[in-house]
Structures are given as structure tokens and as C-alpha cells.
Amino acid sequence: MAETVLxxxxxxxxxxxxxxxxxxxARLDAxxxxxxxxxxxxxxxxxxGSIAFxxxxxxxxxxxxxxxxxxxxxxxxxVGWAPGDLHLQDGGRSPMCxxxxxxxxxxxxxxxxxxxxxxAELECTLLSADGGHASTGPWAPYGVRTSLERSALLVDLxxxxxxxxxxxxxxxxxxxxxxxxxxxxxxxxxxxADDVVLxxxxxxxxxxxxxLAVSFSPLPFAGEAGNGxxxxxxxxxxxxxxxxxxxTGPHGLTPAGEAAIAGILDALPxxxxxxxxxxxxxxxxxxxxxxxxxxxxxxxxxxxxxxxVGGGPASAHxxxxxxxxxxxSANPYLAVAALLGSAVAGVRAGLSxxxxxxxxxxxxxxxLPQLPASQSEAIDALEASAVARDVLxxxxxxxxxxxxxxxxxxxxxxxxxxxxxxLRLAWSC
Ligand code: GLU
Ligand code: MG
Numbered sequence: 001m002a003e004t005v006l007x008x009x010x011x012x013x014x015x016x017x018x019x020x021x022x023x024x025x026a027r028l029d030a031x032x033x034x035x036x037x038x039x040x041x042x043x044x045x046x047x048x049g050s051i052a053f054x055x056x057x058x059x060x061x062x063x064x065x066x067x068x069x070x071x072x073x074x075x076x077x078x079v080g081w082a083p084g085d086l087h088l089q090d091g092g093r094s095p096m097c098x099x100x101x102x103x104x105x106x107x108x109x110x111x112x113x114x115x116x117x118x119x120a121e122l123e124c125t126l127l128s129a130d131g132g133h134a135s136t137g138p139w140a141p142y143g144v145r146t147s148l149e150r151s152a153l154l155v156d157l158x159x160x161x162x163x164x165x166x167x168x169x170x171x172x173x174x175x176x177x178x179x180x181x182x183x184x185x186x187x188x189x190x191x192x193a194d195d196v197v198l199x200x201x202x203x204x205x206x207x208x209x210x211x212l213a214v215s216f217s218p219l220p221f222a223g224e225a226g227n228g229x230x231x232x233x234x235x236x237x238x239x240x241x242x243x244x245x246x247x248t249g250p251h252g253l254t255p256a257g258e259a260a261i262a263g264i265l266d267a268l269p270x271x272x273x274x275x276x277x278x279x280x281x282x283x284x285x286x287x288x289x290x291x292x293x294x295x296x297x298x299x300x301x302x303x304x305x306x307x308x309v310g311g312g313p314a315s316a317h318x319x320x321x322x323x324x325x326x327x328x329s330a331n332p333y334l335a336v337a338a339l340l341g342s343a344v345a346g347v348r349a350g351l352s353x354x355x356x357x358x359x360x361x362x363x364x365x366x367x368l369p370q371l372p373a374s375q376s377e378a379i380d381a382l383e384a385s386a387v388a389r390d391v392l393x394x395x396x397x398x399x400x401x402x403x404x405x406x407x408x409x410x411x412x413x414x415x416x417x418x419x420x421x422x423l424r425l426a427w428s429c
Contacts, residue, residue: 004074007031009067009084010197011038012098014399015047015407016278016329018197018429020084021065028069035064035087043086043096044399047278047329047426048410052402056395063087063094071194073164075201083194095395098333099190105337105391106189109344113238114256116340119169119186119317120196120332123227124203125220126150126178127213131424133221134212139177146173150180157182157206164202166195169316175290176225180214186232186317189336196229196332200429216427218327219280222417226284228291229328231339232309234320235260245311245319250356251299252311252319261297261306261321262353263346264339268295268305268325269371270385271338273378274392277404278329279411279419282375285325287362292324294361295369297353303361325371328427334392334400341391375412379404 007028010020021036030036040061044052053059067082075081086097093100109116126134140146147154154171161168167185174181182203184195200216207214219226235243237256247254253261268275276285285293290302297306302324311319321343326335357364372378379401382388388397411419 003078004072004080005078006080007072008079008081009036009065010081011042011065011084011086012197012331012333013043013045013403014096014331014396015045015403016331016427017045017047018200019045025080031067032069033066035066038063038065038086040094040096043094044402046403046406047423050406050410052406054398054402057096057399062089064089073166073198075164075198076205081198081201083197095393096399098331098337098396099193101392101396102190102193102333102337105341105344109340112344112348114243114344114347115236115240116189117186117234117317118189118192118336118340119232120184120192121228121230121232122182122184122196122199122203122216122328123174123229124180124182124328125176125215125217125227126180126207127215127220127424129211129213131213134178141175142172153206153210153212156209157203160202160206161199164198166198166202174225179225179227186234189340193332193336197429204429213425214428215424216328217280217420217424218276218278218284218329219420220424222283222420226289226291227328228284228324229326229330229332229335231323231326231336232320233323233339233343234318235343242311242318244308244321251308256347258353259346259349259351260343261308261346262351263342263344263349264306264321264323265295265297265353265369266346266351267338267342267385267387269369270381270388271342272325272372273382273400273404274334274338274388275323275326275330277375277378277382277400278327278423279375279407280423281327281329282373282378283416284327285371290324293371294357295371296357296361296366298357301357304357308356334396337391338388342387345387345390375404375408379408
């Protein structure tokens with residue numbers, strides 16, 4: 001393996017964009033112990049490069065990005081990368097550190113007797129180097145041909161992922177034109193969110209070697225398929241027994257499993273601004289897109305916000321919950337924290353979910369709870385959500401609201417096609 005010459009470390013801001021610093025390898029120890037400087041306003045940088053300053057997050061002060069050398073991954077010849085934590089100058093964690101928020105939520109889950117594993121799916125769209133469509137020929141969703149036409153890239157991606165220590169479950173061409181999906185292996189929640197950033201880096205570098213770019217926008221082209229960032233969550237009790245399987249409830253759910261689903265669904269409208277909060281997100285989140293636009297759950301129901309994936313011989317990792325509403329504009333640490341935190345809140349409160357929806361939700365004849373209908377409504381709902389405040393902390397809620405409100409101002413009255421073009425590479429690494 002080539003020697004590491006350059007070391008990068010990054011954090012993810014409130015608008016879901018990863019931002020980083022790089023040092024010569026000889027400075028790795030300083031990156032670890034002292035950290036590299038970043039203005040507090042980094043947390044509220046916006047997708048268009050503007051800054052949504054808040055009274056607390058301005059031009060004065062300094063934060064430190066610190067990395068753990070044990071987490072270094074080779075992402076290119078000579079280049080190592082590690083996920084960063086955001087610290088204050090006095091050494092404590094910044095309340096805006098998404099990785100820190102998630103670490104706290106994982107500990108809180110443990111104190112409620114629950115251990116979580118998370119696996120992320122990454123949908124993305126291959127682009128030409130100048131950001132247009134990568135190909136023009138006919139497309140076959142999930143086609144054998146469309147994957148094989150990209151086999152050189154997929155082989156390179158498999159090799160690069162292995163070199164980076166990134167666990168891949170599956171990779172294939174998706175429904176949308178030039179769309180790829182890469183599913184990552186389940187792991188502990190913090191590592192799962194780290195892996196989302198690592199996978200975006202690896203995918204971006206491999207695509208560049210093939211003369212392509214890659215979009216992680218929820219809607220790269222107006223009127224075409226959207227990219228999801230579905231999260232899979234499994235939970236075990238203090239004795240290591242799965243709570244989503246082996247019980248006496250529907251499909252083997254235990255009472256804690258049912259309560260977790262209820263907690264996730266109850267909090268969903270208030271957390272939408274975290275899961276799918278960008279100026280483009282709601283254009284993806286419509287019925288028929290398999291994006292989970294209906295606030296309900298159902299066994300293997302791909303139109304339900306929460307798809308219960310059953311256990312048994314057809315499931316490599318056991319029963320799990322797939323939250324489909326999440327898109328790649330979300331900060332992965334905050335999205336996983338929201339998912340796990342709302343599940344734990346449901347368990348603590350002993351909630352029961354409404355009955356499952358076993359058909360297309362539009363044909364169920366049921367009045368389901370509504371998601372916010374606009375980006376502004378999603379921001380308002382986030383600010384009003386007690387679960388969001390408890391799980392993410394008030395500073396993070398205020399930061400997310402600030403950057404998304406800026407998006408409403410900048411993109412709210414602009415034609416969708418222009419916004420899609422402006423943001424096509426916003427979340428790429
Ligand atoms: N592309 C869809 C989305 O935006 C998901 C399709 C699938 O179920 O894989 O969520
Ligand atoms: Mg998919």
C-alpha cells in the first residue's frame with residue numbers, strides 16, 4: 001500500500017455538507033491531540049456557500065476538528081482520511097458536533113437497555129465531468145446491462161472500498177437514469193454514519209478516475225428519479241436478543257419493537273427537517289417514488305416511511321426497520337441520531353403504533369398523519385419538536401433551522417430545474 005502523505009479529517013455541517021482540513025502526514029499527531037482550526041460558523045455554512053450566522057455562531061472564535069488515527073482510511077494513493085469530531089478550544093465537544101450528538105444518543109440507548117446497529121444505503125447519480133447527464137442511451141432499471149456497462153467502475157469501486165476498509169453489502173444500477181446504489185454493511189451507529197462520508201469520498205474518487213462526477217442530491221435533475229439515503233436500524237435488548245423479532249406481536253415484534261416503530265413514526269413530521277430538509281427534498285418525497293412518503297409502517301412495504309424488513313432465512317442481518325424518507329442532503333450523524341433517539345423515546349414511553357399498512361398507502365382508505373408540505377413547514381415543525389430538542393439539542397435544532405431557512409430565501413421562488421442544477425454537486429465529496 002502506498003505510504004500516506006496527506007491526511008484529511010472532516011465534519012458534516014448542518015446542511016449535510018462534509019467540510020475538511022488536510023495536513024502533511026507528519027502532523028497527524030497534532031490533528032489528533034490539538035485539532036485543526038475551523039470557524040464556529042462552519043456548522044452553519046449553507047449549500048450555496050453562504051453562511052447563516054446565528055448570535056452564537058459568527059466570525060469570532062475557533063473550533064478544533066480532531067481525528068483519531070485509529071480511524072484513518074486510505075481513500076487515494078497517498079491520502080488518508082478520518083472522520084472528525086468538532087471540539088471547543090477548551091477541549092470539550094462542540095454542541096454542534098453531529099458525531100458527538102450521535103455518540104450521546106447511542107449511550108442513552110444503552111442506558112435504556114438497547115444496542116443498535118445501523119446500515120446505510122447510498123443512492124447517487126453518475127454525471128459527466130461537467131455535471132450533465134453521464135449517458136444518453138436507453139436505461140433499464142436494475143438492468144443487468146446497465147450495471148455491466150459500468151463494470152469497470154464497479155470493479156474499481158469494490159477494490160477501492162476494500163482498500164479503504166469500507167464494508168459493501170450490494171451495488172447495482174438503480175431505477176433512475178445513471179443512478180447507482182451502494183448498500184453499506186451494518187455496524188455500530190457512529191461507524192455507520194462515518195461510513196456514509198467515507199463511501200461518498202471513495203465513490204467520488206473512483207468516478208473521477210473514470211472521467212465522471214457523482215451527485216448525492218435528493219433530486220439531481222428536475223422531473224427525474226430522486227436519490228434516497230435509506231437507513232436500516234436493528235435493536236437488541238440488554239441480553240442481546242433482537243427486539244424486532246422473536247416476540248408475540250405482529251411479524252414477531254416484541255413490545256419494545258412495536259414501541260420503537262411508534263416512536264419513530266410519532267416524531268417523523270417533526271424530524272423531517274433533519275431527514276429530508278433541503279430545498280429539493282420534498283420534490284423527491286412523493287407517493288410512487290418508493291421514498292416512504294406515507295407516515296405508516298408495514299412489512300416489506302416500500303411506500304411506507306417505515307418498512308419492516310422481516311427476519312428469518314432471507315435476512316442476512318436479522319429483522320430491521322428501514323426508514324425510507326431520509327435523503328442524502330441529511331447530515332448522516334444527525335439523521336441516525338434522530339432515528340435511534342426517536343425509537344428509544346418510543347420505548348421509554350411504551351408507545352404503540354397504529355396498525356400496519358399492508359397495501360399501497362394510497363389505497364389503504366386510511367387517513368394517515370401528514371408530513372410537512374413545504375420546506376418552511378418542515379423547519380417550523382422541527383423547531384416545535386420536543387423529540388428533536390431532546391435528542392439533538394437546542395443548538396443543533398437552531399443551526400439546522402438557520403441553514404434551511406436560508407435555502408427557502410435563496411431557492412424558494414426559483415424554478416425547480418435551476419435549483420436542481422445549482423445543488424447537483426452540493427453533497428458530493
Ligand atoms: N430512489 C428511491 C428514493 O428516493 C428509492 C428506491 C428504492 O426503493 O430503492 O428513496
Ligand atoms: Mg434503492
